[in-house]
Amino acid sequence: MIPEPSAYSGCLLGLALGDALGAPFEGGVLERALWRLLGSTPQGLPRWTDDTRMSLDLAESLLACRALDPDELARRFAASYRWSRGYGPSTARLLQRIRQGEDWRIAAKAIHPQGSYGNGAAMRAPVVALHCPSDLATLVHITREQARVTHAHPLGVEGAVMIAVATQGALQHLPPADVISTVRQNLQEPKMLARVELAARWLMGGASQQAVIVRRELGNGIAAPDSCATAVYIALSHFDRSFEDLLTFVRAVRGDVDTISAMAGAIWGARHGVCALPVTPIEARDDILAMAQRLYVQAQHKGKV
Numbered sequence: 602m603i604p605e606p607s608a609y610s611g612c613l614l615g616l617a618l619g620d621a622l623g624a625p626f627e628g629g630v631l632e633r634a635l636w637r638l639l640g641s642t643p644q645g646l647p648r649w650t651d652d653t654r655m656s657l658d659l660a661e662s663l664l665a666c667r668a669l670d671p672d673e674l675a676r677r678f679a680a681s682y683r684w685s686r687g688y689g690p691s692t693a694r695l696l697q698r699i700r701q702g703e704d705w706r707i708a709a710k711a712i713h714p715q716g717s718y719g720n721g722a723a724m725r726a727p728v729v730a731l732h733c734p735s736d737l738a739t740l741v742h743i744t745r746e747q748a749r750v751t752h753a754h755p756l757g758v759e760g761a762v763m764i765a766v767a768t769q770g771a772l773q774h775l776p777p778a779d780v781i782s783t784v785r786q787n788l789q790e791p792k793m794l795a796r797v798e799l800a801a802r803w804l805m806g807g808a809s810q811q812a813v814i815v816r817r818e819l820g821n822g823i824a825a826p827d828s829c830a831t832a833v834y835i836a837l838s839h840f841d842r843s844f845e846d847l848l849t850f851v852r853a854v855r856g857d858v859d860t861i862s863a864m865a866g867a868i869w870g871a872r873h874g875v876c877a878l879p880v881t882p883i884e885a886r887d888d889i890l891a892m893a894q895r896l897y898v899q900a901q902h903k904g905k906v
Contacts, residue, residue: 604734604772606897607874612727612768613893614878614886615870616656616863619848620724621647621883623862624687626852639685647883650687652863656725659747660892663732664899669743675705675750687859689823692721692751705750716753720828722761723748724860727867729761730768731896740769741787752825759793760825764864767833771871777804777837784833796820796830800837809838812853821856828857832864836872844869844878 624636624647640648658681662674679699682688688696691712698708709716726744733740741762748761766787770780781801788794796819803810810818819834820827831854839847847869851862870878875890 602735602773603897603901604871605874606894607876608772608871609731609893609897609900610875610890611870611873611878612731612772612867613656613660613870613889613896614875615844616724616727616867617649617653617886617889618844618870618878618881618883619851619862619864619866620652620859621649622848622881623851623859624648624650626855626858627687628857636687639687642884647881649884650859651689651692651721652724652860653889654681654683654686655721656728656863657889657892659725659728660731660896663728664895667899669746671705671746671750674747675699678751689719689721691717691719695751709749709751709753713754716749716755716757717751718754718756718760718825719752719823720757720760720825720857720860720864722750722752722757723764723825723829723832724863726761726765727768727864727871728896729765730772730871731893732900734769734772734900737766737769737783737787740765755790756792756825759788759790760829762787763793763797763825763829763833764868767836767868768871771836771868774872777840780837781833792826793830796826797833800830800834803834804837810834812850812855816854816856821854821861823857823860828861829864832861833868835861836865836868839865839869840872844873 658677662677679696682696695708699705729744744761744765745758748758766784785797819831
């Protein structure tokens with residue numbers, strides 16, 4: 602069954618809002634000072650980072666190809682690259698090499714022989730859930746394949762799977778216990794499983810953890826093991842709270858605030874729909890909503906075939 606259009610809009614806009622509203626709180630003093638210079642459009646709207654840019658690139662690729670084409674996706678990522686979006690250093694080097702004509706498979710190994718285990722593939726993984734809102738096996742397969750274009754390390758891949766599966770569960774309105782259980786069943790890496798199992802125990806326990814404990818036990822860094830379970834826990838533990846409360850909590854966790862907010866925001870938005878999100882204007886808000894509706898129409902058409 603295809604979720605309601607509002608869930609599609611809520612998911613993609615929740616990602617972008619989390620990204621744009623979290624970016625000013627990202628990193629240390631130097632990073633925040635730089636974003637104060639770069640973080641607004643000419644019209645004064647909050648800008649989003651590479652998290653939203655790569656998510657929109659993935660959405661455009663899936664819409665254009667009607668399936669995942671890793672080569673087309675890599676070219677699209679490279680064409681969209683702008684340093685001012687805040688790309689991580691290794692991803693920036695990878696995309697620059699692809700833009701110069703190098704095959705993404707070769708370029709990725711030249712930078713990280715085993716692949717990157719950052720959260721860059723996870724931050725865009727909610728888009729795969731919008732492409733595959735009910736087929737779990739296909740969701741996991743496509744998520745893994747799109748992750749390998751930039752983050753081929755098993756931990757980077759599983760971080761993407763974690764976020765995609767959680768988003769699909771939110772789209773289907775599964776209770777948090779079922780969402781976290783499905784996530785756990787689709788992981789293999791011990792480091793990822795350990796973080797998810799801890800998050801599951803916290804959720805089953807009922808009491809919300811303090812931000813300092815989440816930061817210490819689940820992490821707040823740019824590596825997939827240090828941010829993906831954090832985002833899933835924050836999203837699921839805030840299902841009965843507001844989006845603003847979610848953002849406030851992520852800021853208290855600190856660290857990679859924009860990406861954790863984007864991942865958690867996408868999951869929360871998928872569950873609650875666009876009407877529950879704040880009306881805060883951000884860069885290209887209408888374009889993001891239009892993209893979400895295009896993904897909905899495509900998924901609806903696929904569901905009728």
